[in-house]
Amino acid sequence: MMLDVQDVSRSFGGLRAVAHVTFGVAEGEIAALIGPNGAGKTTLFSLISGFLHPDSGRIRFDGRDITGLEAHAIAALGLVRTFQITQPFGHLTVCENIAVGAHLRLRSRNAALSHAARIAERVGLGNRLDQPADSLTVAGRKRLELARALATAPRMLLLDEVMAGLNPREIDEIVPIIRAIRDGGVTVLLTEHVMRAVMQLSDRALVLNDGQLIAERAPRDIAQDPRVIEAYLGAGAARRVLEEPAHA
Amino acid sequence: MKTAAAILIVLAALLPMPWLVRSDFWLNFAIMALYYGFLGQSWNILGGFGGQFSFGHAAFFGTGAYTSAVLQLRLGIDPWLCLVLAGVLGGAVGALVGALSFRYGLRGSYFALVTLAFAEVFRILADSVEFTGAGVGLQIPLKQTAANFQFPAKAGFYFVILALTALGLAVAWWLKHSRLGARMVAVRENEDAARALGVDVFRTKVIAIALSGALMGLGGTFYVQYFLYIDPTIAYGPAVSVSALLVPIVGGLGTVFGPLLGAFALQFVNQFAQVAMGDAIGLNLVLYGVILVLMIMYMPNGLFGLAHVSARRLVRRAG
Numbered sequence: 001m002m003l004d005v006q007d008v009s010r011s012f013g014g015l016r017a018v019a020h021v022t023f024g025v026a027e028g029e030i031a032a033l034i035g036p037n038g039a040g041k042t043t044l045f046s047l048i049s050g051f052l053h054p055d056s057g058r059i060r061f062d063g064r065d066i067t068g069l070e071a072h073a074i075a076a077l078g079l080v081r082t083f084q085i086t087q088p089f090g091h092l093t094v095c096e097n098i099a100v101g102a103h104l105r106l107r108s109r110n111a112a113l114s115h116a117a118r119i120a121e122r123v124g125l126g127n128r129l130d131q132p133a134d135s136l137t138v139a140g141r142k143r144l145e146l147a148r149a150l151a152t153a154p155r156m157l158l159l160d161e162v163m164a165g166l167n168p169r170e171i172d173e174i175v176p177i178i179r180a181i182r183d184g185g186v187t188v189l190l191t192e193h194v195m196r197a198v199m200q201l202s203d204r205a206l207v208l209n210d211g212q213l214i215a216e217r218a219p220r221d222i223a224q225d226p227r228v229i230e231a232y233l234g235a236g237a238a239r240r241v242l243e244e245p246a247h248a
Numbered sequence: 249m250k251t252a253a254a255i256l257i258v259l260a261a262l263l264p265m266p267w268l269v270r271s272d273f274w275l276n277f278a279i280m281a282l283y284y285g286f287l288g289q290s291w292n293i294l295g296g297f298g299g300q301f302s303f304g305h306a307a308f309f310g311t312g313a314y315t316s317a318v319l320q321l322r323l324g325i326d327p328w329l330c331l332v333l334a335g336v337l338g339g340a341v342g343a344l345v346g347a348l349s350f351r352y353g354l355r356g357s358y359f360a361l362v363t364l365a366f367a368e369v370f371r372i373l374a375d376s377v378e379f380t381g382a383g384v385g386l387q388i389p390l391k392q393t394a395a396n397f398q399f400p401a402k403a404g405f406y407f408v409i410l411a412l413t414a415l416g417l418a419v420a421w422w423l424k425h426s427r428l429g430a431r432m433v434a435v436r437e438n439e440d441a442a443r444a445l446g447v448d449v450f451r452t453k454v455i456a457i458a459l460s461g462a463l464m465g466l467g468g469t470f471y472v473q474y475f476l477y478i479d480p481t482i483a484y485g486p487a488v489s490v491s492a493l494l495v496p497i498v499g500g501l502g503t504v505f506g507p508l509l510g511a512f513a514l515q516f517v518n519q520f521a522q523v524a525m526g527d528a529i530g531l532n533l534v535l536y537g538v539i540l541v542l543m544i545m546y547m548p549n550g551l552f553g554l555a556h557v558s559a560r561r562l563v564r565r566a567g
Contacts, residue, residue: 072443075445080444087444088441090438099430100431152446
């Protein structure tokens, strides 16, 4: 297992944001973490990436216990996250933004900048190198998040809704980029609301609801799972959806 | 490389000043401008590049100044060696203040207030203990030889402060072209994003404040050698802290040349204020305050930013 999450829980005050979650992600896999808003997806990402520390449970990355490590130390091990709400270095150019990621492995400024330019090309930002990150569109910022993470030469990426806010054409552009990243040897765990992308990309879907993992199956089967339907549509919905013939 | 060439050109242009300017008044003017430019550059390392606004850089300046004065007077240590030690101790105090405040995640105005508090604590200590001369201060005996870091002519001091200016510019240039500098700027722009990309935010900030404090300590030594006197208010009072932050804010935060430009501009304003307002004590500080407010409101990128934008417009119009 590349990533091994064992019985992880985290509460905020009286709210159990993540409760006894256990799952693994195999090397070279694209796994999708889905669930309704507030299910605890982003909290779980923060726990794995060291931005938050779990109240209980263990997290292993590539066999190594990373529970309680600082976020920067986890990134240095090769497990890198992106943010759902994009966090650009606003006053820096696209190239300088990506170079910060590249510096994790490269000391030389010139090497980092030229590596950043190559990465920008890969995610389709090649013609925006000298533009301030502030001036990018939502789609551009999402690509920048991806590019910066990619520039750290990660072994595994945690992509937090890299497609939220994108239009269908932009989604169609980013799906093959993510697939190419996996084909380049990077394991991916992503959260996503755009189901079409989840279906196209992921090998396996994990469904989180109220901080608990309620299902884990192939993406195409997930919409048939009664627990998943009820998580999204409410109690009793599964019976109606599954029994009624599809409306034309 | 363009910046490196510009640094060399500026330094080469400033070098012959003592031969061109015959009046001690204007040479003193240039020395003070470069001196404030150097203090501003020190502050700029932490504030401009690292984004951590300190209100207590006097803590490092005063430590440098007292290091020089005390070691010379009490232990008879060579004043040039004192310069080096002042840098080391200034950096050490910087690292200490940084470690304590960044460990607890202090940012923004909280960080500014804590640095101010540190400077004030140092001021009260210097005021109370015997070996710093307490409230009376310390006077360095006059012995004007270059070996003694005292020069019979102002030109000597001019070359020393020019050398320090070169050091400050070199550090700023290096930050623009190094991993450490890139990380400092990343921390300034967005701490969470920096952490996610493997930047050790705490370590980066502590290095930045240590570097900043070391340069500030050198500035303290220069003050002592130039004026041959130091007391707790000069060393650790808020005036130095305000000067150090005003200069880069006026000149251009996080730029290589901003502090130098800001220092010369402010030195002109200061001179003008003294002529226009005469002996009204404190009026020049009022003027400083007004300038600070106006700069932040209307010219957040400082004079250097303004020059940069105008140059670009000119190029565009021509092209």
